[in-house]
Amino acid sequence: MEENNNMSIEELFSRMGRQESLFEAMYRDAAARFGLSTCEMWIYYFLLMQPSGQTQQDICSQMSIKKQTVNSAVAKLMKGGMIALTDSSEDSRSKTLSLTEKGQAFANSTVNNLLEAELRAAQKFGSKKLERLCKLQEEY
DSSP states (O other), rough: OOOTEEHHHHHHHHHHHHHHHHHHHHHHHHHHTTTTTHHHHHHHHHHHOOOOEEEEEHHHHHTOOHHHHHHHHHHHHHTTTEEEEEEEEOOTOOEEEEEEEHHHHHHHTTHHHHHHHHHHHHHHHHHHHHHHHHHHHHHH
16 A cells, blocks of 8 residues: 555545545535526536537536536526527537526626635635646546
């Protein structure tokens, strides 16, 4: 059994699992506070990050989630007048999701707060540490 900083690989792996669970719970709790499913929150999140719009496939890829789950959340948000679908300029078979005025106002008062908190945390963490973290996660 290899040791690293006096912790075994198994202990470190367990610690990583706990940290991942805490992150997932934090985002799940934020979504609940906003009155959203986790999938709906992530749709708002990614549309705020890319205001020009994204396809459902883009969102599925970024979330690593099934298209059916995203499609159900999209249908609910469309029914509520929060997002709109338009023909994609890149692929006629694909539709681009974008926030409506109502959806943008809601996202600004909810999910955008989460984005701003992430940015504040990232600024405190620093770009060099964040880059190192990203590289390590990619390598793992």
